[in-house]
Amino acid sequence: MISFALTDADAAILEEARAQADLASIYARDFEHDEDRLLPPSFPEAQGRPDTRAMLASLAPETSGSKIVHALLYLEDWRGGVPLRESRYSLGNTALRIAGTPEQYSRWRDRTIAIGLTEPAGGSDPASTRTTATWDVVSGEWVIEGEKTFITYAESCDAVLVLARLVHPERRGLSAFMVEKGTPGFTVGRQFRKMGIRFEDTAPLAFSGCRVPAFNHIDGDLKSMLRSFSESRPVVAAYALGVSRAALDFTWERLAEIGIAPDYDKGPSETCAAADRLMSLEAEWEATWVTVMQAKWIEQNEGPGKIESSMAKAMGGSLARRVTQTCIDVLGACGLSDVHPVEKAFRDARIFDIYEGTGEVQRLIIARDILGYSPKELN
Ligand SMILES: Cc1cc2nc3c(=O)[nH]c(=O)nc-3n(C[C@H](O)[C@H](O)[C@H](O)COP(=O)(O)OP(=O)(O)OC[C@H]3O[C@@H](n4cnc5c(N)ncnc54)[C@H](O)[C@@H]3O)c2cc1C
Structure with a gap:
């Protein structure tokens, strides 16, 4: 059970x-x-x-x-609005663990590794990747050329796992490369000015004649590497639960000051409209919490479940947007004040439906599974 x-x-x-x-x-x-x-x-x-x-x-x-x-710890970090201690964990670390050789994993395991998938031409579809990695037969190195954009921890990380298209006499397709900070030809651009999550550094990356040794080619199965998202998406949903919790708690505290408290024994007709709206969202918060727990339970017992993970992510992204919007509705002007947490929560919440796969992309993944379509048939 x-x-x-x-x-x-x-x-x-x-x-x-x-x-x-x-x-x-x-x-x-x-x-x-x-x-x-x-x-x-x-x-x-x-x-x-x-x-x-x-x-x-x-x-x-x-x-x-x-x-x-682990997921519930992230929920608490995000409830506080910023982590008290940096966790030094990034999606690139998970991808390295899944796709790297034991030697590669042990070399970089203690580093913060950002992940570089998104390019100016698009992020949802890895097939649109234009960055190339050309094999130099003389030096036995890979030469990376291209651009990545919106990369989390671009500045604070130690290395980036970069997705690139192979240019090689015998090989084709996409593969990942570890590019360490300080590698000639690798530059980090200026941080983006963002609507929310301003405590996370996000910047573009450029690669021009950037040479990395053959050892830095993370040559494991790309599909299984991209499955690292199945581990991280429920964690992003946990972030969304944390931000939502902070907004709900603050709003309930404000309502308590004017004598309004949740009463789950009363129906909507006996409940004040503001409390009724928040109580519906509390139920959705619980439902999202359960999807996160289920996804992580499956991961722990059977390995990451792609669909459960997308369900958690889709629910988390949608929940945080609706919770923070409703809290502002209920609070009125106070909800927009930058001395209270809800205004920040509202801005921070938007990202959960964007990074690590947008809400639309999660719903596509789920729909394909339910309807039995392949990515080619439903995209
Ligand atoms: C703050 C921040 C941090 C980020 N960190 C990273 C990072 O560390 N590493 C990284 O690689 N990327 C990162 N990203 C990029 C993020 O993953 C992409 O923005 C996201 O995957 C969407 O890609 P895109 O912006 O290019 O939009 P597009 O892929 O161009 O999509 C545009 C819109 O179309 C929708 N859409 C796309 N395809 C479909 C479809 N088939 N059906 C229906 N709708 C569709 C999308 O949902 C979106 O609404 C970050 C982004 C932000 C904003």
């Missing part, structure tokens, strides 16, 4: 994560007008407090499983 009841160890780790998110929240707006600033490894309040990821590692056998609790 599947049970999503949290264990005592889960509860202890998450309680600490919640306390740390509250401490971090004082820094949540520090990056709003200072986007070029990078997140510090930790804020001063982290001193003397346990590292929740280390707690999870040491208590793992007593928890519901590290995959599940």
Whole structure:
């Protein structure tokens, strides 16, 4: 039987994560007008407090499983508006673990590895990739040429896993290459000015005559590498749950000041409209939480499930947009004030329906599975 009841160890780790998110929240707006600033490894309040990821590692056998609790830790980080301690995890790390050789994994496992898929010509369809990696038979190196855009951690990462089209006498198709910071011919552009998530650095990348050794070719199965999204998409949904939780909690607190509280025993006709709207969203929040738990439970027990992961991501992206919009409706002008958290949550929420595959793309993946179509038949 599947049970999503949290264990005592889960509860202890998450309680600490919640306390740390509250401490971090004082820094949540520090990056709003200072986007070029990078997140510090930790804020001063982290001193003397346990590292929740280390707690999870040491208590793992007593928890519901590290995959599940890991996602719930991200929920708490995002509830605080900014992480108290940087986790140094990026999607490129997952892709390297899945597709790299043991030697490649051990060389870069402790590095922050950004992922470079999106190009100015489009991000949803990897087949549109124009960046090339040309094999130089004389030097035994790959020469990368091209551009990537909107890359998370472009500035703060140690290396980028770059998707490129092979130019090789015997090989064709797309493949991934590890390009380390400082490699000649690899430059990071100016950070984008974004509507939200300003604490995450995002910038374009350029590769011009950028040579990497043969060892940096992550030559594993590309399809399985792209499956790293099946691990990360429910985590993005957990981010969305965190931002939604912060907005809902703040709005309930405001309503409590004028004597309005949720009462789940009353029907809509006996409930004030504002509370009724929030209670419906609370139900959707719970439903999304369950999809995240289910996706992570499946991943933990059977390996990542593509469809469950897309379902969690699609629900998370949609939930955060509707929750933050409704909270602003309910709060009125106070919802738009930049001294309160909802205005920031509203702007931060938009990304969950964009990166790691847009909401539309998730719904396509789900529809193909339900209707039995191939990507060629339904795109
Ligand atoms: C802040 C931020 C951080 C990011 N970080 C990264 C990163 O670290 N690495 C990286 O590689 N990329 C990153 N991205 C890029 C992101 O993954 C892409 O923006 C996303 O995949 C969509 O690609 P696109 O913007 O090129 O839009 P397009 O692919 O051009 O799509 C445009 C619109 O059309 C819709 N659409 C596309 N295809 C279909 C279809 N078949 N059916 C229906 N609708 C469709 C999309 O949903 C979207 O609404 C980031 C983006 C942002 C904004």
